[in-house]
Amino acid sequence: GAVVSQHPSRVICKSGTSVKIECRSLDFQATTMFWYRQFPKQSLMLMATSNEGSKATYEQGVEKDKFLINHASLTLSTLTVTSAHPEDSSFYICSARVPSTGGFWPQHFGDGTRLSIL
Amino acid sequence: AQKVTQAQTEISVVEKEDVTLDCVYETRDTTYYLFWYKQPPSGELVFLIRRNSFDEQNEISGRYSWNFQKSTSSFNFTITASQVVDSAVYFCAQHSLNTGNQFYFGTGTSLTVIP
Numbered sequence: 218g219a220v221v222s223q224h225p226s227r228v229i230c231k232s233g234t235s236v237k238i239e240c241r242s243l244d245f246q247a248t249t250m251f252w253y254r255q256f257p258k259q260s261l262m263l264m265a266t267s268n269e270g271s272k273a274t275y276e277q278g279v280e281k282d283k284f285l286i287n288h289a290s291l292t293l294s295t296l297t298v299t300s301a302h303p304e305d306s307s308f309y310i311c312s313a314r315v316p317s318t319g320g321f322w323p324q325h326f327g328d329g330t331r332l333s334i335l
Numbered sequence: 336a337q338k339v340t341q342a343q344t345e346i347s348v349v350e351k352e353d354v355t356l357d358c359v360y361e362t363r364d365t366t367y368y369l370f371w372y373k374q375p376p377s378g379e380l381v382f383l384i385r386r387n388s389f390d391e392q393n394e395i396s397g398r399y400s401w402n403f404q405k406s407t408s409s410f411n412f413t414i415t416a417s418q419v420v421d422s423a424v425y426f427c428a429q430h431s432l433n434t435g436n437q438f439y440f441g442t443g444t445s446l447t448v449i450p
Contacts, residue, residue, distance in 0.1 A: 258445075260443055308378055321368060321387065321432075324430070326380045327379075328377075328379040329379055
């Protein structure tokens with residue numbers, strides 16, 4: 218079945234570092250990918266919608282200059298947390314939409330990236 | 336607006352007990368999809384079930400069963416004869432074509448099964 222690979226699974230780095238997270242669709246082309254953030258004991262909240270070949274659409278309250286999204290190919294979207302600070306520590310999950318001719322477009326989630334900023 | 340409510344924040348049951356996780360959703364769309372995901376401590380989301388808004392048939396899969404009641408906008412999830420491995424956070428979610436395909440997740444229910 219469709220698989221989404223997210224890398225790295227865990228990152229620990231110093232404050233001020235920029236961190237890149239990759240989301241790959243392994244056996245399908247994904248024109249649309251989504252990035253979610255989950256703080257401890259909270260729900261998943263959509264950060265942005267990543268569209269191949271165009272600018273990402275950010276949800277209200279998400280700083281686009283802080284969270285850079287690049288969807289340069291049909292199988293890869295990247296999220297870069299620039300100049301990360303401790304408050305950016307969170308669990309980041311991507312999902313990729315599987316093309317479908319029917320009314321429902323399945324989405325598959327990556328396994329998430331646990332980001333810890335010291 | 337789309338909204339998913341899981342009123343139960345934490346539930347603890349003793350192994351072999353049955354447990355029902357509640358989910359209530361809000362939507363103005365006539366076509367939508369409802370999901371349940373399991374999130375173990377490792378963090379990944381494990382897909383459990385998808386239901387579309389036109390199919391109110393209840394479903395059973397092993398020890399899992401789901402009750403979809405459109406009249407009350409509920410999509411409850413029951414685990415029969417719970418096991419320690421069922422301990423996880425469970426999310427109910429809604430997805431609609433009219434809202435850009437994004438998922439709206441509930442706040443999750445943390446289930447602890449005590450041996």
